[in-house]
Amino acid sequence: MKKVLLVAMVGIISLSASAQSLKGHIEGGYTFGDHDGGRLEFLGALGGKVNKHFFLGGGVGLNYYTTADICTLPIFVNARVKIPVSGNIRPFFDLKPGYGVSLDSDINGGFYFNGTFGIEFSKVTVGIGYGTQTFKVSDGFHTSAIGSNGGLSLKLGYEF
Numbered sequence: 001m002k003k004v005l006l007v008a009m010v011g012i013i014s015l016s017a018s019a020q021s022l023k024g025h026i027e028g029g030y031t032f033g034d035h036d037g038g039r040l041e042f043l044g045a046l047g048g049k050v051n052k053h054f055f056l057g058g059g060v061g062l063n064y065y066t067t068a069d070i071c072t073l074p075i076f077v078n079a080r081v082k083i084p085v086s087g088n089i090r091p092f093f094d095l096k097p098g099y100g101v102s103l104d105s106d107i108n109g110g111f112y113f114n115g116t117f118g119i120e121f122s123k124v125t126v127g128i129g130y131g132t133q134t135f136k137v138s139d140g141f142h143t144s145a146i147g148s149n150g151g152l153s154l155k156l157g158y159e160f
Contacts, residue, residue, distance in 0.1 A: 023049055024057065025080075027157030031131045033149040037067040041131070041153070043096070043114075045078040055080040063100065063133065065149065072100040072133060074112040082120070090120045092127075100133045110134035110148075116155060125157040 024046040032038045040063070047057015056079055063072045076098025083091045093116070100112035111134045118127025132150030 021048065022046060023055060023160070025125065025157050025159045027125065027127075027155045029127075029153055029155030031063075031149075031151050031153040033065075033151040037065055037149060038151065039066065039133075039149070040064045041114075041155070043074070045076075045096075047078060053082045053084055055082075059096065070107060071103040072109055072112075072135075073103060074098055074100040074114075074133070076112060076114075088121055092118055092120060092125070094118065094127065094129070100135070102135060106137060108136040110136060114153065116153065118155070120159060123159045125155070125159060127153075127155045127157070129153050129155070 024044065026042075026044045028040075028042045030038055030040055041061060042063075043059060043061035045057045045059030047055055050056050057077075059076055059078050061074045061076075063074060065071070074096070076096040078094070078096050080092055080094045083093075085091065094114075096112070096114040098112045100109045102109040112132070114129060114131040116127040116129030118125050118129075129152075130150065131153040132148055134148040
């Protein structure tokens with residue numbers, strides 16, 4: 001699963017970058033998670049503009065779960081659609097489905113998703129959305145729990 005996602009992401013970046021000039025964005029934020037835990041998020045994506053309003057690429061990030069002291073590495077496909085409006089403030093929708101690799105040996109990663117609605121002004125972005133990460137806890141011999149951590153996310157970013 002991880003290899004397929006990685007190959008797909010590299011392919012998407014290659015196709016979109018060859019079609020148009022390379023574009024990207026970085027963002028940081030916080031997701032107010034359920035089950036008493038939230039996470040700090042730092043994400044970056046590279047790709048290309050398919051047309052004037054649609055960006056397609058792939059990315060990677062680092063999520064730090066503040067109450068559990070755990071880090072994950074989300075690897076995702078990124079699609080961003082800017083809504084055509086007149087003026088300097090441009091609204092957008094951003095989707096990041098992928099896989100979150102755990103950097104902790106007792107926790108296996110799983111499905112990662114982040115969906116955001118935001119605005120862009122002079123290459124600075126602000127967004128609000130929902131993010132989730134599934135995971136499996138294991139003791140080395142068998143899986144003892146399967147869960148997810150999701151919640152409201154707030155993000156600040158920069159496009160380049």
